[in-house]
Amino acid sequence: MLTREEERALLDLPGETITVRANQDFVHLGERVEHACLIADGLVGRFDQNRQGSRQITAIHMPGDMADLHSVVQPQATSALQALSVATVLRIPHKAIRSAAAKHPALAEALWRDCMVDAAILAQWIVNVGRRDARSSLAHLLCEIAVRLEVDVGAGAFCFPFPVTQAQLADATGLTIVHVNRTLRALREDGLSEITRQEVRVLDWEGLVRAGDFEPGYLQRENTVEGRLRIVPPVDQLIQLVAGPMTSWERGH
Amino acid sequence: MLTREEERALLDLPGETITVRANQDFVHLGERVEHACLIADGLVGRFDQNRQGSRQITAIHMPGDMADLHSVVQPQATSALQALSVATVLRIPHKAIRSAAAKHPALAEALWRDCMVDAAILAQWIVNVGRRDARSSLAHLLCEIAVRLEVDVGAGAFCFPFPVTQAQLADATGLTIVHVNRTLRALREDGLSEITRQEVRVLDWEGLVRAGDFEPGYLQRENTVEGRLRIVPPVDQLIQLVAGPMTSWERGH
DNA sequence: CGTGACGTTGAAGAAGGTCAACCAATGTGG
């Protein structure tokens, strides 16, 4: 865990709030960025594309995520960031993050770790588009989102807001819109899940987990000692979880 | 760039050398690791899989790469590491890396950056399996490897060692062995590239780049000021490139 | 000179893409 002082350093980070319309880029490909983006509200996609113009969403970020924390050490953007639905984003200057990290090595480690959880999710995403069929891939995506949103999956059936279009789901899974549409219908007909423009209704969580071949370990959620940095909204009131096996690099060995 | 003192700290890292046979895991899924693996020789794959057992290579590492540097901040392995061909690996204790990072913030930043270059490669890998057909995907993979190996692509035709099997290429691209075989034949018949068990012979680099829709920007190679950490073999004699826009977090503002 | 690992090929079929409609909901300007 971070010390109270380290928490303060994190919470005291300055930033300006911007509102982004759906389908609007707020980090452009190749751009040199000076701010990291903390998602305060809405959903954000990390977009890549090939030169033929077909797009691929490589990550989905939600409130509490630092969508491009990596830009602190790599300011040349290799992916774009675009709002999937209306989003509120807090732009935090790299400068401030760097100086906080320099003062508090444990914080630097927590930031690095946070990036690595995202990287583990990227690796799973590769498996999802590379080695799962459409049905499994979509089911897996829904499971991942549910767990990351910390929806209570105890009950057999539940709902959570997830305002994305079928076109965006297609970009996330590497499928076409038409095939996503048919596959969602199949999931519906099998009584696993129903998806509208605004929310996901899970009817059979166990079944969805099986269909999606979902193993939540990679999300690093159970283990609170090594969990991900997560600043939950309202942003300036609570750090939910921040951690490292050692309190600080100096103190650990 | 790192200062001479920081370079020394990096070079002075202790480690034991191990030799790994082809197809042998040296980091197991779910395992708790205490060492980071610096590849000294050979090729290494980062392996993930779904429960049905079909495997997916999510990254390929080569000499000079720290294949699981991320384990320093996230010791629970979410992917396995396996040698693609005989490999020599230097195992560096996390402890040593942590303490060097604590002493030298600029080094900590360089390590973090190195991880983020790998993450950018992961994102491109998603595009490769999600939005490219077999021909394009294999061509892109070959281009990426050539550039990362720092092969001189100036000449129209050239060779470089790349000892992988077609089965491994299939796991890397999310295809089947059979389809990889047919697609490689197509690349050969089109006069782009010939691949044997030991090496890749590129006959038409420009054509291969076009076929693979390859844009090397994400590899962060041109820009020496922000390039990746790369400890080239013989490991303890040379740091080729290490960097950051600022010399250190402290010295930055 | 067998045995295993790797590569190659053919035939058949399934998963997913492409093209082209059409529908429903929402918003906007006259």
Place this chain on the structure above:
DNA sequence: CCACATTGGTTGACCTTCTTCAACGTCACG
């Protein structure tokens, strides 16, 4: 309040890519 445009969802017909299964070839090695 209506005509119209826009966005997102749905469906059918057809076609391509890739997979599956099964066989056979080839090379290295004990």
